[in-house]
Amino acid sequence: MGLYNFNELYNIAKTREFKAVGSFNLHCLEMLPAFFKAAQKTNSPLMIQISTGTAQYLGYRLLVDSVCSLAESQNVPTCLHLDHCSNISDIQTAIDAGFSSVMYDGSHLSIDENIKNTCAVINIARQSNISVEGELGAIGGAEDGKATAAEHISFTTVEDAKRYVDETGVNMLAVSVGTVHGLYTGKAQIQHQRLAEISEATQIPLVLHGGTGVSDDDMRRAVTEGINKVNVGTEMNVQWVAQCKSTFDKGKVNDSVRKFLIPANDAVTRVLVEKISLFK
Template identity: 80%
Template sequence: MKLYNFAELLHIAKDREFKAVGSFNLHCLEMLPAYFKAAEKTNSPLMIQISTGTAKYLGHRLLVDAIKSLAESKNVPTCLHLDHCSDLDSIQLAIDTGFSSVMYDGSHLSIEENIANTRKVIDMARPLNVSVEAELGAIGGSEDGKVVAMEEIAFTTVNDAKRFVDETGVDMLAISIGTVHGLYTGKAHIQHQRLAEITEATRTPLVLHGGTGVSDEDMRLAVRSGIEKVNVGTEMNVQWVSQCKNTFEKGKVNDSVRNFLVPANDAVTSVLVEKMQLFR
């Protein structure tokens, strides 16, 4: 089975009565079966996103081969997405090794530089049918070692979003409307009116980063208002680490390692199923 780009996966999701696609951070190969189990349980297509740190840790080719193999054996339409990358060479490597979607993050640059670099990535990706995400505005919190302090948050404006989409033709745009990367102990406050206005102005799939910490009610409203890709990462990581701490502490040194990991994967599957059902 081929890996699908975002537009293709979104079409499949909507045919299956999902209003948005969840894009879930993978931190290690041991977690991978949990993602496909959740997709099977919900009949959801699957979007797996990889940070540049994880890609370097596991290797691009191993990730592509493992995910393609599971997608085929489980018959789950799957997209493999490179998340938050500002380095064009790293994006080219992901494209060359078989990722089906990439994100160029130029949110730290001027809008002119962000547009110019996003165009370069689109030129790299389009010939291979790879979808491109960009980001406009500064989303607070921490993501794969990149930290944006709360005082540095910059919300996306309607005019900038329209200009960006018009001048790049990007496949999806991540916007800053109140969510925070890595939030799992508090509640995000989404600016729904800003979201609705950006949706109307751009008519392009919008991406919500920092999906952990968003209430179910806010998430449903955001999806109804134009969010078509929702990034979730911290919640699965927290559950996985919490379960592993518990099982490793109680285990014996001669126990099979998989016995430590199965409860962690079961916890991740539960989170994924809950999120996938939320996007219906």
């Protein structure tokens, strides 16, 4: 079974009565089987997203080979997505390795330069049937060592979103409508009216970054207002680390390391199952 791009995966999701696809951050290879277990439990296709830091740590090709192997053996339609990448050469590396979806993040640039660079990425990606995500606006919080202070948050406007989509032909658009990267101790305040207006103007799948900090009710509402891809990463990481701290602290030095990791992976599966249930 080969990897699917986002459009292909989303079409499968719709046939299974999902309104949105969850895109989950993989932080280490040990987590990977837990992702597929959650997909099987929910009969959901699976979108796995990788930061450039994780891709460089594990290796682009190892990630592709591992995900492809599990997708085939577990019979789970899967998309492998490079998340938040501003370096076009890194995007090319991911495409050459076999990633099926990429995100060009030019949200820190002027809209003219963002459009120019996004078009360049799309020209590369289209040759290999790779889906491309873009971003407009600045989402607060921190992810993979990159932080946006509260005073630098800027919300996506309807006018900019329409222009960006019309001029790039991007497959999906990440929007800033009130979510925050890395938020797990509070709840984000989604601007639902802004979200609905952007969806109406662009008519393409919209992406919600910072999905950990969104209440269940807000999430269910957002996926009816145009959000078709939801990014979740922090909550899984927090649960995995918390379980590992507990099991490593209680374990003996001659215990098999798998005994420490199994409870952490089970926690990741539980988080994914809970999140995926909100996307119907």
